[in-house]
Amino acid sequence: MGLGVQGYLVDRVSRKWKPCLLAGILRTHQWCFLLFNVLLFHALLFGADFVEEYLLQPTPAVYTDGTVVDVREKARKLDLSNARENVSQAYPIANPDACSNSDLFLLTLVFSSPGNITQRDAVRRSWANQTLVEGFPVRVLFFLGSTKTSAAQDALVIESDRFGDMVQGHAVADSSLRGPTERTVLALRWVITFCPLARFVLLTKDSVFVNLPAIGDYLLGLHRHPEDLYLGRVIQRDSPDRDPNSPGYLPPVLYPDKYLPEYCDGTAYVLSQDVVRKVYIASAAVRAPVKADVFVGLCSQRAGVSPTHSARFSGEKHIRYNTCCYRYLFSSAGMGNHELETVWADLGQKGGRCSLLQTYYGLVTCKALTYLDKLSFFNSQGQA
Secondary structure, eight states: OHHHHHHHHHHHHHHHHHHHHHHHHHHHHHHHHHHHHHHHHHHHHHSHHHIIIIISSOOOOOOOOHHHHHHHHHHHHOOOGGGGGSOTTTOSBOOTTTTOOTTOOEEEEEEEOTTOHHHHHHHHHTTTOOSEETTEEEEEEEEEOOOSSHHHHHHHHHHHHHHOOEEEOOOOTTOSOOHHHHHHHHHHHHHHHHOTTOSEEEEEETTOEEOHHHHHHHHHTOOSOSOSOEEEEEEOSOOOOOOTTSTTOOOTTTOOSSSOOOEEEEEEEEEEHHHHHHHHHHHTTOOOOOOHHHHHHHHHHHTTOOOEEOTTSOTTOOOOOOHHHHHHOSEEOOOOHHHHHHHHHHHHHTOSOOOHHHHHHHHHHHHHHHHHHTSHHHHHHHHO
16 A cells, blocks of 8 residues: 555645656757757868868879870970060969969969959058068969050050069960960960969859968978878769850860859969969860860869869858958958958958957858858848
């Protein structure tokens, strides 16, 4: 009888407290789940450099493909020093002494249209206004295409004489390449001819904010020999244009694969000096009518070079400004001249580095706001 009463009481107590115990356990599981997600996000966010450098780096390859071996051997032996004296046709503004510093660590070529002088001035007054990164020399140059009138050409010559930071590549009439693709090849040829000792080359556009100190710090921290480096925001499983009515039509006979090779988004990417040479050599055999960044990807594939992904490049995205976010990112696209100068001024006024927590908060904030910017509701609110 006593055991029955005891059992009854225990059963009553367990029934009474069971929901509370379950709720406590559930809350514990919820907190653990949230904590796990925070830690995972934190690891992905700040462990990205470690993962990219040690786990996602292309493994050293033994090249058995004859084409790859041939491209790499020709690139190794390539010498365009004799071409320095005969550049007037291809480079109306050659700027041959721009890389007079033989210790140049990072050369940045900013692709710009001849008429974009306002945007170039904004770049000059903002992120390009640097000559040293971590004590190593850097140089920023603008690379332009052909002008349509003699007056426009005269204006470029005056601008070049004033600032000394411009190179102009002229389209060759019998070239099968067109537009941005040919301009990229001319830029690479200029680097090999006039700047062959620069360790790294960054290719970008005048509408992009570039964080040179962060990129320089990353490159200096690499624990492997800086060869075969093709670094940027990697685009994967991009389908070729199969529309016969499209100017970028890529017929299966030229490229039969279902997907294009992996390539770095053209808004900003870094090549080591050896890759500049390899891509240039491979470009002679690549005649696909594709965008310039896809073209570089096709050439790098032919040269046996695999792109390395970094999420710190924004790609085509314009990232909403946050001081600590921008100190961590490598690039942000879609920046007008006023925004470039405003952002640069604010970064200068809030000098110094951001703590880990500040960087974490800044990245979460700017990426969340960037996502919200894509929603039509918020866009319409902003326009209102």
